[in-house]
Amino acid sequence: MKSLATALGVSAVLAAAVLAQTPPQPAPPQQPGATFKSSVDLVPVDVNVVDNTGRPIEDLTAADFTLSVDGKPRRIASAQFISLARNVEPEPAAKHYSSNAQAAGGRLIMIVIDQANIQAGGGKAAIDAASRFVGRLHKSDRVALFAIPGAGPQMDFTSNHALVQSLLKRVVGQATETLGPKRIGVAEALAINRGETQAMNEVLDRECAGLRDPAEIAFCRTQIAAEASSTYADARTRTQASLVALRYLMERLAQSVVPKTVVFISEGLVIDRDYSELSWLAPVAARAQATIYVLMLHPRTFDASSASVSPTRGADIAMGEEGLGLMASLARGSVFRVIGNADFAFNRLTLELSGYYLLSFEPEPGDRDAKSHKIEIEVPGRKGIEVRSRREFTVDPARSKTDEELLVETLRAPLLANDIGLKVATYVFRDPASPKLRIILAAEIDRALNPQGNIALAYVLVDSKAKLIDSHVEPHVTTPVRAVTRTQTYTSAVVAESAGVYT
Secondary structure, three states: OOOEEEEEEEEEEEEEEOOOOOOOOOOOOOOOOOOOOOOOOOOEEEEEEOOOOOOOOOOOHHHHHEEEOOOOOOOOOEEEEOOOOOOOOOOOOOOOEEEEOOOOOOOOOEEEEEEHOOOOOOOHHHHHHHHHHHHHHOOEEEEEEEOOOOOOOOEEEEHHHHHHHHOOOOOOOOOOOOOOOOOHHHHHHHHHHOHHHHHHHHHHHHHOOOOOOOOHHHHHHHHHHHHHHHHHHHHHHHHHHHHHHHHHHHHOOOOOOEEEEEEEEEEOOOOOHHHHHHHHHHHHHHHHOEEEEEEEEEEOOOOOOOOOOOOOHHHHHHHHHHHHHHHHOOOOEEEEOOOOOHHHHHHHHHHHHOOOEEEOOOOOHHHHHOOOOEEEEOOOOOOOEEEEEOOOEOOOOOOOOHHHHHHHHHHOOOOOOOOOEEEEEEEEOOOOOOOOOOEEEEEEEOHHHHHHOOOOEEEEEEEEOEEEEEEEEOOOOOOOOOOOOOOEEEEEEEEEEOEEEEE
């Protein structure tokens, strides 16, 4: 970023695309986490294969995997291990211009804290461990933070890890116990709402002991039914609110195809038998290439004689874990149980995030119907490993994207693309007759790979609140390609209404 006015800083990010009709050129080496590319029409599938410690298995080939779609075996065209280890520090970036030359790919990690389903004031130890985890990430990794539901801290993907760590200090559990005078646990409330007679009789024997008058027993039964309904409704309301917020986040992640990891921290979700609540998750997670890892926090333990402790505490916890387990399995992830020290779970997560496999297979004509298809991936020849793959995939009918669509997709992506090298400088001039500022963008485009092809380019200008100020698509950059440097220049001007921080 180059700042040329005391009250204004501008960071320039442009996207460029080579038109589809240009002659094919050798592809540069694939960067970690890059989108799978091939001249053959293939479907990419991301898969984790880890040992019992969480360390990725790195020596597998396409022959080691089996893949079936809707129960029918498919031939795997390729299997590539994508290492996400960060051992090499990139060279320092130039200070007088922005560039994507040093873009190392990086990982996208979103931390989602389900504060509505963490006991009030709880979760601090796990949140502190999350902060330490963020502090250990490579500086090329982008981290996002969302406390859901409600108005908790929210931060989109950023390389400012220290800022995320500071926001984590403001997050804390908000759920409150809803036990009434009859002390009915969530598991009991669920059973009573299902009309299970045995559950009602057990609560009657415990909470209405000593009553002999039929009228008193009937009144006590009515109280139990009402309290069970309230307890169950409260747990379901909190779960539904969290799922609505999570779906919003996942739909946003699906706007780009870069692999992403979601770390979901919660004490449990009460799904009951209504699995349709999560029917949206598998296709959206597949479209977003997002994997959800769940850190399930064990609720704080109270004195067993306390009236605020659920009489079915163990069953309540198991029910919450079942919901979290279903969610993780639909998004190619896993559940890590946290009792006390959460650093162990984050250390395991660090190992699992160090690499994955990208498989590819040729779709059959019937696959391209924009409908969900079941997929199953196994590694039959290896013992003592865990295979984490998606349950389904969707392939839209074949359609070439326009240059404008490719540019918009690139600009929306949270990571820098580096298929085409760019250097961008910004210069700011104040209008003497008004508070407006004129921003000059100067770009140098690397044309070494395809000097004859046409370049399409686009940019957007947003303010500090991510409000769009201006945008432009240049379908054809017409300046000549310099023969000596094999570069092409582009300049443009943008007007900002007043001083501020712009990107």
